[in-house]
Amino acid sequence: MSNERFSSVWDAIEDTPAEAENMKLRSALIMALKERITREGLSQSQAAKLFGVTQPRISDLLRGKINLFGLDTLVNMAVAAGLHVELRVMEAA
Template sequence: MGDFKPIEFRGRSLDDLQAFPLAARREAGHQALPRFIEGARPMSNERFSSVWDAIEDTPEEAENMKLRSVLMKALKNHLTRTEMSQTQAAKLLGVTQPRVSDLMRGKIDLFGLDALVNMATAAGLRIEIRVLETA
């Protein structure tokens, strides 16, 4: 999870973002994630260690979303690299083609950790987890 860059918010922007429904916040966070990984920095005066820390209600939810986004990105990159069709990917992953479409479109709110771990394993990916104590 070292790919996450700090995120900052200016003025009421964080309050405005948190007023959105949870599903909308999560989708926005997943779509914004690549920009933050590449180092894009918004104007701001409030700092967070990741976009998920900023938009989720609890630290537990933020950690869950970080893990889910890492798995989704890895799966999406793997499927893109192998150049298989969504139908082929669905067969490999043991899911439906619409489910692969949701994955490729970053519909993070539709996937739990268990499902993503199962899909990653079916794709031949190896998952490593590192647990650290907070400072």
């Protein structure tokens, strides 16, 4: 058993640093969308209409099915939900 430490769970479970970064971004967007649904008290149908997707897609989102969502889709949903998305790029540690 290794005592290796990771800065993120994604760094530990993904095969490459690129895949880990992608998952971190998708995870952050999904959490923001879920928070928006909760804060506004939206039903899945209401959220689907607001985000411009189907109700089953909202169900997938709320159930955390991260592999079913690409970055483009999540950014589009966030913008439709009235959220502003920013990306910060830094040198790798």
